[in-house]
Amino acid sequence: MSDDGESGESLKERIETWMTGQMPIIQMHGGNSVVRKADPESGEVVIELGGSCAGCGISNITADNIKSDLIMDFDEVTDVQVKVPSSGDHGSSTVEGGRGGELQYGNESPNHF
Template identity: 30%
Template sequence: MSAEGLERQTRNYLSNNIPQIQEHGGHFEIEDVNDNTGDVTVAIGGACSGCGIAPMTIKAIEQRLPTEIEGVSNVTVRRAGGPRAAVMPSKIEVMEDMEEYEDYDPPF
């Protein structure tokens, strides 16, 4: 499959299966797609830059894209930076220790 095809499928998957990114004021951008290796790089930004549970969203994207899109073997997701990015500390370590998040599986 071409890089354009993988990029289109990745964009469609994120738009259709992880609408919380956009619903909560965030956005995503496909930064790089290598059709030879299956490597995909995605940046999330907007409200995601300041969200304490963005690491859980990142983890979900990195785990699910390779299983959902044929030709994708490795996904790297990063928070988009920039002068207007309000970055908050990650809450994932605290959440992982909380009993109510023991079996947490994001609904996306």
């Protein structure tokens, strides 16, 4: 679907836009998301979920959907990590669609579900 970003947007910006359009359920359920890393050269993407995603019983399903969809929708994406913080705290920069920039995943077990 996406290639080299003809619009001039970085991969990170394109993934943030994608998250807004494809994952509105995150925000609808009180969660939020942040694109921490999007490296078009290595294909690595790191997404952090926060808010009510922490401790949510279906956050593993959300994470799996994000992983598979990003790999399918962005040619340059080959590896996706979705991290969930150890608490429900979230930053003040969260914006419409569940994307933002203030979350920092917990260090206890950042990949827990």
